[in-house]
Amino acid sequence: MNTRTxxxxxxxxxYAVMLFTVIVSTFPIVWxxxxxxxxxxxxxxxxxxxxxxxxxxxxADVFTQYNFLIYFKNSLIIATTSTLIAVFIYALAGYIFGKxxxxxxxxxxxxxxxxxxxxxxxxxxPIFTIVMKLNLYDTKTGLVLVYxxxxxxxxxxxxxxxxxxIPKDLDEAAIIDGAGFWRIFWHVNLPLAKSGLATSGILLxxxxxxxxxxxxxxxxxxxxxxLPVALGFFNEAFSYNYTYMFAALTMIIIPGIVIYLLVQEQxxxxxxxxxxxx
Amino acid sequence: MKDKGTKWWIAIFLAPTLxxxxxxxxxxxxxxxxxxxxxxxGFGSPAFNGLDNYVNLITYDNTFFVAIRNLFFWSLIAxxxxxxxxxxxxxxxxxxxxxxxxVRGVFMIPMVISAAAWAMxxxxxxxxxxxxxxxxVRQLGFSGFHVKWFFESPASFWAVTFTWLxxxxxxxxxxxxxxxxxxxxxxxxxxxxxxxxxxxxxxxxLPLVKNAIGTGIxxxxxxxxxxxxxxxxTSGGGPGNETYNITLMLYDGLVNYEYGYANxxxxxxxxxxxxVMLLINRVFKMNEKVY
Numbered sequence: 001m002n003t004r005t006x007x008x009x010x011x012x013x014x015y016a017v018m019l020f021t022v023i024v025s026t027f028p029i030v031w032x033x034x035x036x037x038x039x040x041x042x043x044x045x046x047x048x049x050x051x052x053x054x055x056x057x058x059x060a061d062v063f064t065q066y067n068f069l070i071y072f073k074n075s076l077i078i079a080t081t082s083t084l085i086a087v088f089i090y091a092l093a094g095y096i097f098g099k100x101x102x103x104x105x106x107x108x109x110x111x112x113x114x115x116x117x118x119x120x121x122x123x124x125x126p127i128f129t130i131v132m133k134l135n136l137y138d139t140k141t142g143l144v145l146v147y148x149x150x151x152x153x154x155x156x157x158x159x160x161x162x163x164x165x166i167p168k169d170l171d172e173a174a175i176i177d178g179a180g181f182w183r184i185f186w187h188v189n190l191p192l193a194k195s196g197l198a199t200s201g202i203l204l205x206x207x208x209x210x211x212x213x214x215x216x217x218x219x220x221x222x223x224x225x226x227l228p229v230a231l232g233f234f235n236e237a238f239s240y241n242y243t244y245m246f247a248a249l250t251m252i253i254i255p256g257i258v259i260y261l262l263v264q265e266q267x268x269x270x271x272x273x274x275x276x277x278x
Numbered sequence: 279m280k281d282k283g284t285k286w287w288i289a290i291f292l293a294p295t296l297x298x299x300x301x302x303x304x305x306x307x308x309x310x311x312x313x314x315x316x317x318x319x320g321f322g323s324p325a326f327n328g329l330d331n332y333v334n335l336i337t338y339d340n341t342f343f344v345a346i347r348n349l350f351f352w353s354l355i356a357x358x359x360x361x362x363x364x365x366x367x368x369x370x371x372x373x374x375x376x377x378x379x380x381v382r383g384v385f386m387i388p389m390v391i392s393a394a395a396w397a398m399x400x401x402x403x404x405x406x407x408x409x410x411x412x413x414x415v416r417q418l419g420f421s422g423f424h425v426k427w428f429f430e431s432p433a434s435f436w437a438v439t440f441t442w443l444x445x446x447x448x449x450x451x452x453x454x455x456x457x458x459x460x461x462x463x464x465x466x467x468x469x470x471x472x473x474x475x476x477x478x479x480x481x482x483x484l485p486l487v488k489n490a491i492g493t494g495i496x497x498x499x500x501x502x503x504x505x506x507x508x509x510x511x512t513s514g515g516g517p518g519n520e521t522y523n524i525t526l527m528l529y530d531g532l533v534n535y536e537y538g539y540a541n542x543x544x545x546x547x548x549x550x551x552x553x554v555m556l557l558i559n560r561v562f563k564m565n566e567k568v569y
Contacts, residue, residue: 093295119504122544126306149302210392
């Protein structure tokens with residue numbers, strides 16, 4: 001729309017709202033990150049002051065004294081593995097939903113995606129019991145399995161459309177060349193589905209990296225603790241050492257932000273479109 | 279392509295997803311609905327006890343009442359101020375002012391951060407000693423200002439509200455998406471008829487994005503029904519049980535091995551979620567085409 005016709009008052013108002021949006025979105029994070037380089041004394045002295053000197057001591061301390069290396073590794077392993085498994089199995093199903101017909105297909109697809117209506121935490125007790133029965137309580141494997149199950153509806157939405165948009169002519173040409181079912185999927189369709197695979201992978205990874213509730217419920221030992229849960233314990237144990245708290249918070253929020261900044265457009269687009277469909 | 283081999287491949291390709299659907303969705307949901315009527319503690323076999331869990335949920339103390347009251351007010355704030363702010367930002371971004379793309383990108387950042395970390399950040403922001411809010415107020419001259427936000431009544435309710443109030447980027451993105459989909463001809467026709475900027479916004483654009491706003495309300499209210507970190511890691515539901523919600527009750531039932539109780543709370547969550555969706559669909563007539 002033509003911006004020149006807008007009145008001065010409207011432009012001022014619009015810029016004010018835009019500025020406010022930027023401040024509420026970035027200030028809390030910038031403040032946390034900047035403060036993580038200050039000493040605890042400096043934080044207590046003046047919370048707004050910039051650090052007088054950059055100190056990485058807090059980071060070194062939380063890594064060496066408080067097992068954060070373990071938590072970081074756990075988070076990375078669990079989020080990565082569950083995302084890879086999820087993207088793979090939902091790509092298999094998405095390929096079928098996108099390109100093949102079979103009895104009951106639509107009912108099944110609706111059944112898979114209607115699960116979005118049930119809040120994730122509402123299934124907490126049965127999932128807890130299932131993980132117990134599989135002897136996977138307090139294991140990384142248990143969390144990986146549960147996380148892999150979470151992205152189902154979202155991944156199927158994205159991947160079904162992705163495979164639908166790949167022309168069937170390519171499959172038919174491959175059949176004539178003598179390619180089997182698996183080869184057509186793996187060598188013809190999968191390479192062309194890269195953007196859908198990437199988008200669903202990114203969204204699932206972010207969700208898994210950030211997940212708190214199930215990690216809290218399904219693990220108990222430090223050896224299997226993830227960063228968000230560690231942060232919760234940290235909150236209670238070190239409520240007066242703010243530098244450590246800020247350093248720990250920075251470590252958990254930065255990877256998500258970096259990944260997002262690298263692939264902004266995909267993340268925004270998928271939020272916009274999944275909302276419309278959901 | 280429809281030979282016997284293909285059928286097998288279809289079955290193999292679907293098998294893992296079907297396993298997930300059954301094990302992590304269908305069985306749990308049935309378990310939730312049925313064990314809500316039993317005294318199950320997760321070990322023995324569940325014995326039917328009728329509506330005991332639901333009676334217990336509601337009458338044990340006033341927590342359920344408080345949780346529902348909080349949900350009502352939080353949903354109201356979410357559906358009006360929260361979605362309203364998200365929609366306002368979308369309309370402003372749509373004007374394409376300098377820097378709009380940057381604002382949209384930055385607005386998304388709080389969404390990609392762990393909700394646990396975000397809750398903790400807000401706990402620190404509202405901290406009395408080092409928090410930004412109280413220090414700012416004190417520096418503005420109110421040197422005696424020492425509200426302990428997450429630990430005082432009624433400040434706690436509002437402090438929890440602030441952790442999500444402005445973070446409506448998903449509403450912005452959905453509404454913006456619908457704004458971009460409005461055919462240019464409609465605006466051109468309106469301009470020819472002499473409509474002003476404000477009239478186009480109010481009488482053309484706003485009605486045409488009502489489905490997106492409806493979706494935004496559903497998503498935001500559902501997020502309130504299923505909220506956890508924003509309360510558990512800030513006020514812990516306190517002071518007393520003042521900021522309790524249903525998820526916190528479910529969590530209590532789970533860690534105390536009162537599975538029937540937990541699943542009664544879960545059932546309430548599911549029913550509320552589906553009702554909100556149906557209600558908003560109805561109110562916004564979201565099944566009807568807008569064009």
